[in-house]
Amino acid sequence: QITLKESGPTLVKPAQTLTLTCTFSGFSFTTRGMGVGWIRQPPGKALEWLALLYWDDDARYSPSLRSRLTVTKDTSRNHVLLTMTNMDPVDTATYYCARFNSIWPGRYFDFWGLGTLVTVSS
Amino acid sequence: QSVLTQPPSASGTPGQRVTISCSGSTSDIGSNTVNWYQQLPGTAPKLLIYKNNQRPSGVPDRFSGSKSGTSASLAISGLQSEDEADYYCAAWQDSLNGAWVFGGGTKVSVL
Numbered sequence: 216q217i218t219l220k221e222s223g224p225t226l227v228k229p230a231q232t233l234t235l236t237c238t239f240s241g242f243s244f245t246t247r248g249m250g251v252g253w254i255r256q257p258p259g260k261a262l263e264w265l266a267l268l269y270w271d272d273d274a275r276y277s278p279s280l281r282s283r284l285t286v287t288k289d290t291s292r293n294h295v296l297l298t299m300t301n302m303d304p305v306d307t308a309t310y311y312c313a314r315f316n317s318i319w320p321g322r323y324f325d326f327w328g329l330g331t332l333v334t335v336s337s
Numbered sequence: 338q339s340v341l342t343q344p345p346s347a348s349g350t351p352g353q354r355v356t357i358s359c360s361g362s363t364s365d366i367g368s369n370t371v372n373w374y375q376q377l378p379g380t381a382p383k384l385l386i387y388k389n390n391q392r393p394s395g396v397p398d399r400f401s402g403s404k405s406g407t408s409a410s411l412a413i414s415g416l417q418s419e420d421e422a423d424y425y426c427a428a429w430q431d432s433l434n435g436a437w438v439f440g441g442g443t444k445v446s447v448l
Binding site: 261264267321322323324328329330 | 339370372380381383391427437
């Protein structure tokens with residue numbers, strides 16, 4: 216059974232750095248074609264892709280947020296971490312992590328965590 | 338503003354067929370496959386269609402996808418009350434470093 220779960224602070228102050236952890240189970244991150252992505256959704260708005268970490272440590276970031284994002288992994292603990300600097304109230308959103316699968320056929324986020332709501336406010 | 342364009346809403350009565358469009362460009366839909374996600378109220382998105390028209394195990398066959406050029410469509414036939422949800426299209430965008438892009442979402446209501 217494949218599961219992912221996001222954890223981290225629910226409230227951060229403007230200008231602070233946010234660190235979220237995605238804890239996953241049921242699949243091996245070292246398998247070629249696997250990855251973990253981060254997607255967020257402001258209240259009442261659409262999904263927005265943030266970052267993707269591939270099995271080979273290649274990382275891709277949203278062009279508009281690249282300067283603020285870092286994604287890393289701790290394979291021994293089945294964790295993927297997302298760090299976002301200089302948080303602003305517009306970053307208030309539910310943050311999801313999802314398994315990325317590019318094993319043929321296709322490329323897609325096939326399993327998602329429940330999400331964690333992060334509010335940015337002083 | 339989302340890169341992929343979807344209508345904000347669609348509706349139908351039970352049993353009807355509803356179609357949702359997703360418009361992109363040559364650098365995203367035109368060059369790559371399209372995935373669709375269903376988000377029921379208050380829940381996380383769920384993969385509904387991948388590689389334009391493939392259904393993951395467990396997705397009913399009344400959901401179907403298609404792609405032509407720089408546009409894609411999701412069709413729901415035999416609409417049911419439990420289909421009331423938000424639907425998002427997504428595709429990889431070929432740019433300097435690449436990026437996943439989503440549509441703005443379409444709220445499907447069952448009248």
